[in-house]
Amino acid sequence: MPQSRRRCCVLVECNTGADRCGVPTPEAAAALAQRIVKAPGLVFGGLMTYPPANDAAAVESFMNRAKAFIEAAGIKVPVITSGGTPSMMDAAKAPVTTEYRPGTYVYNDRSLVSRGACTWDDCALTVLATVVSVPAANRAIIDAGSKALTSDLLGLSDYGHVLGRGDITIDQLSEEHGRLVSEGPIDLKVGDRLRIVPNHACVVTNLVDVVNIIERGEISAIWPVVARPDRLTTASGICRRALLG
Ligand SMILES: Cc1ncc(COP(=O)(O)O)c(C=O)c1O
Incomplete structure (x- = not known):
C-alpha cells in the first residue's frame, strides 16, 4: 500500500x-x-x-x-x-x-495465590536458589536477591514463597542475597537448593535471558525470553546449542 x-x-x-x-x-x-x-x-x-x-x-x-x-x-x-x-x-x-x-496467568505468581486466583500448584515460574550461609539457627542466606526476585512487593510484605517451607519468610533482599528467617530452627545447610515462587512473575521473567522448561523433574527445553530483544540473538544461540546438544 x-x-x-x-x-x-x-x-x-x-x-x-x-x-x-x-x-x-x-x-x-x-x-x-x-x-x-x-x-x-x-x-x-x-x-x-x-x-x-x-x-x-x-x-x-x-x-x-x-x-x-x-x-x-x-x-x-x-x-x-x-x-x-x-x-x-x-x-x-x-x-x-x-x-x-x-498475561500473568501463563506463569501465575505469589500475588495471585494471595488473591485466591490460583494455588501453589498452578505456579509455573520458580527461581532456583542455593543456600550460601546459615549464620544463625533461625536465619539463612540464599544467592537470590533483588536482581533475581526483584524488590516488587505487589501488596505483600516479604519477597517470595519458598515452596514446601511455609514456615520461612524472605524478609530482606540486597542485590545478590536474600535473607530467610523462621520462627523455629530453619533446618537448612549451605548448598541446599530452594524453589521460590516470586511475588510478581512478569518482572522476574524479564530479568533473565532464558527460562528452563521442566517436565517430570527434567529440563526438557530452554526458551529465550523474547521481551529482551537486545539479548534475543544470544539467547536463541544458547537455546539452539542446548537443544541440539
Ligand atoms: C493493558 C494490559 N492488558 C493486559 C495485561 C495483563 O494483565 P495480567 O498480567 O494481570 O494478566 C496488562 C498487564 O499489566 C496490561 O497492562
Whole structure:
C-alpha cells in the first residue's frame, strides 16, 4: 500500500474503575471515537480497558453504554477488549467484551495465590536458589536477591514463597542475597537448593535471558525470553546449542 494510504487502527482506552489510563466516562469514549473516525490516517478499532479487580459488572456497564453511544453515532465497534489475570475467571460476566487479555496467568505468581486466583500448584515460574550461609539457627542466606526476585512487593510484605517451607519468610533482599528467617530452627545447610515462587512473575521473567522448561523433574527445553530483544540473538544461540546438544 502506498505510504499516503496507510492507516493506523486505534482503540479507545476506557477507565472502567482501575483508575489507571483511559477516558473516564462512556460519553467521553464516544466523543473520542467520533474524533478518531474523522481523523485522517486513523481507523476506529473499538474499546479497550484494564479492568478493576473483581468488578466485571463495572466493565459490562461502562462498555455497554459506550457502545450504545458510539453506535448511535453510526459507528461500528468491532472489538471490546478487557484483560488481567486476577479477574480472568469472571471474564464471562462481562459478555459485552469480545476479547480477554490475561498475561500473568501463563506463569501465575505469589500475588495471585494471595488473591485466591490460583494455588501453589498452578505456579509455573520458580527461581532456583542455593543456600550460601546459615549464620544463625533461625536465619539463612540464599544467592537470590533483588536482581533475581526483584524488590516488587505487589501488596505483600516479604519477597517470595519458598515452596514446601511455609514456615520461612524472605524478609530482606540486597542485590545478590536474600535473607530467610523462621520462627523455629530453619533446618537448612549451605548448598541446599530452594524453589521460590516470586511475588510478581512478569518482572522476574524479564530479568533473565532464558527460562528452563521442566517436565517430570527434567529440563526438557530452554526458551529465550523474547521481551529482551537486545539479548534475543544470544539467547536463541544458547537455546539452539542446548537443544541440539
Ligand atoms: C493493558 C494490559 N492488558 C493486559 C495485561 C495483563 O494483565 P495480567 O498480567 O494481570 O494478566 C496488562 C498487564 O499489566 C496490561 O497492562
